[in-house]
Amino acid sequence: xxxxxxxxxxxxxxxxxxxxxxxxxxxxxxxxxxxxxxxxxxxxxxxxxxxxxxxxxxxxxxxxxxxxxxxxxxxxxxxxxxxxxxxxxxxxxxxxxxxxxxxxxxxxxxxxxxxxxxxxxxxxxxxxxxxxxxxxxxxxxxxxxxxxxxxxxxxxxxxxxxxxxxxxxxxxxxxxxxxxxxxxxxxxxxxxxxxxxxxxxxxxxxxxxxxxxxxxxxxxxxxxxxxxxx
Amino acid sequence: xxxxxxxxxxxxxxxxxxxxxxxxxxxxxxxxxxxxxxxxxxxxxxxxxxxxxxxxxxxxxxxxxxxxxxxxxxxxxxxxxxxxxxxxxxxxxxxxxxxxxxxxxxxxxxxxxxxxxxxxxxxxxxxxxxxxxxxxxxxxxxxxxxxxxxxxxxxxxxxxxxxxxxxxxxxxxxxxxxxxxxxxxxxxxxxxxxxxxxxxxxxxxxxxxxxxxxxxxxxxxxxxxxxxxxxxxxxxxxxxxxxxx
Numbered sequence: 001x002x003x004x005x006x007x008x009x010x011x012x013x014x015x016x017x018x019x020x021x022x023x024x025x026x027x028x029x030x031x032x033x034x035x036x037x038x039x040x041x042x043x044x045x046x047x048x049x050x051x052x053x054x055x056x057x058x059x060x061x062x063x064x065x066x067x068x069x070x071x072x073x074x075x076x077x078x079x080x081x082x083x084x085x086x087x088x089x090x091x092x093x094x095x096x097x098x099x100x101x102x103x104x105x106x107x108x109x110x111x112x113x114x115x116x117x118x119x120x121x122x123x124x125x126x127x128x129x130x131x132x133x134x135x136x137x138x139x140x141x142x143x144x145x146x147x148x149x150x151x152x153x154x155x156x157x158x159x160x161x162x163x164x165x166x167x168x169x170x171x172x173x174x175x176x177x178x179x180x181x182x183x184x185x186x187x188x189x190x191x192x193x194x195x196x197x198x199x200x201x202x203x204x205x206x207x208x209x210x211x212x213x214x215x216x217x218x219x220x221x222x223x224x225x226x227x228x229x230x
Numbered sequence: 231x232x233x234x235x236x237x238x239x240x241x242x243x244x245x246x247x248x249x250x251x252x253x254x255x256x257x258x259x260x261x262x263x264x265x266x267x268x269x270x271x272x273x274x275x276x277x278x279x280x281x282x283x284x285x286x287x288x289x290x291x292x293x294x295x296x297x298x299x300x301x302x303x304x305x306x307x308x309x310x311x312x313x314x315x316x317x318x319x320x321x322x323x324x325x326x327x328x329x330x331x332x333x334x335x336x337x338x339x340x341x342x343x344x345x346x347x348x349x350x351x352x353x354x355x356x357x358x359x360x361x362x363x364x365x366x367x368x369x370x371x372x373x374x375x376x377x378x379x380x381x382x383x384x385x386x387x388x389x390x391x392x393x394x395x396x397x398x399x400x401x402x403x404x405x406x407x408x409x410x411x412x413x414x415x416x417x418x419x420x421x422x423x424x425x426x427x428x429x430x431x432x433x434x435x436x437x438x439x440x441x442x443x444x445x446x447x448x449x450x451x452x453x454x455x456x457x458x459x460x461x462x463x464x465x466x467x468x469x470x471x472x473x474x475x
């Protein structure tokens with residue numbers, strides 16, 4: 001592995017990433033189902049509580065992130081399943097390409113798709129729930145950025161684990177959700193703090209950053225063991 | 231070693247009876263809570279035992295990732311299973327005590343919530359072991375255990391901060407504890423540790439036997455007829471050259 005220079009790693013990551021984005025662009029399977037799924041969540045939740053401005057400010061943080069979390073699982077499940085079809089993953093395993101490059105490409109690809117989903121769905125949430133932040137709204141950007149990466153980096157990793165199990169589509173949320181509790185709490189509590197303007201979201205941004213650093217390191221350190229588990 | 235097992239079983243039974251007697255009869259009655267406080271002698275030792283077993287699981291999982299010794303993997307599996315049992319005891323006895331004392335079954339306090347999350351993480355660990363093939367399960371589970379260990383401090387701090395922003399019920403914290411209660415508590419913990427060791431040991435023996443049987447069956451299907459589950463049956467595209475011969 002050490003024979004490969006960092007430029008080769010970069011090339012492999014970029015090649016896999018562009019391939020995945022191109023495939024998704026042609027089919028739009030994951031993106032369409034994610035969008036429709038989160039739209040359904042928006043509508044169904046409106047029956048669960050009265051979407052008045054004051055009430056929705058308290059609940060919207062949880063609502064938005066639960067919708068994105070469930071929708072992200074759709075994309076995450078497809079990450080590796082695509083590579084199984086023609087034994088691409090086996091080919092990758094016997095090739096000298098570094099596993100981390102593949103992992104980074106997949107995680108970045110998922111980050112791109114989930115960010116796109118968020119960018120498209122957020123205006124809809126704002127309209128449907130009459131949202132207006134009372135706190136510093138720009139802080140939502142680091143929360144969204146760090147929170148999405150937190151979901152996606154562990155999600156990509158656990159999707160690779162659940163790929164090796166029976167009933168793999170079922171396994172991913174069972175592994176991902178318990179592990180993501182601090183990240184989800186950070187996203188929800190941070191967003192609520194900004195929307196209501198009652199508390200500072202500073203702690204939650206630091207928490208998400210810590211979570212991201214810890215788990216990105218862990219994923220990169222342990223991905224090879226998962227890919228080569230036999 | 232095998233002859234030690236009935237001795238340990240006898241010892242554990244005696245210890246548990248003695249600890250029960252200590253907890254129900256010898257220990258002084260708590261002034262404000264009354265007899266319901268005696269559940270403390272089951273709740274706290276179970277919690278300590280569960281945390282100890284989860285720690286054993288982490289050490290065994292890291293050990294397996296480094297050395298790939300199947301015995302260490304069996305230890306990781308067993309400690310997680312017995313740990314989940316004790317953690318369940320903690321989560322069940324807690325509300326039974328909380329209802330008469332706090333007036334509520336459950337509160338989303340930091341210790342309660344993080345114990346619940348710990349339990350969830352280890353249940354997902356056991357699910358992963360159940361759902362994966364025996365060849366891959368050890369590595370995948372060991373990786374998950376490492377992730378869980380990294381997650382626990384983050385869980386604790388996030389919930390601690392989340393809850394300190396909100397009013398929380400007064401927990402019987404602070405104050406001093408009667409030394410006689412301490413003694414009973416430690417006796418109970420010893421008894422619970424023996425019990426955990428006994429359960430872990432018998433589960434370990436069962437797991438080793440299961441693996442031996444599995445290996446023997448795999449060997450038999452390799453040497454004997456082709457009816458055994460081979461790679462081609464599970465994944466027909468793996469060996470196309472064989473059908474072409």
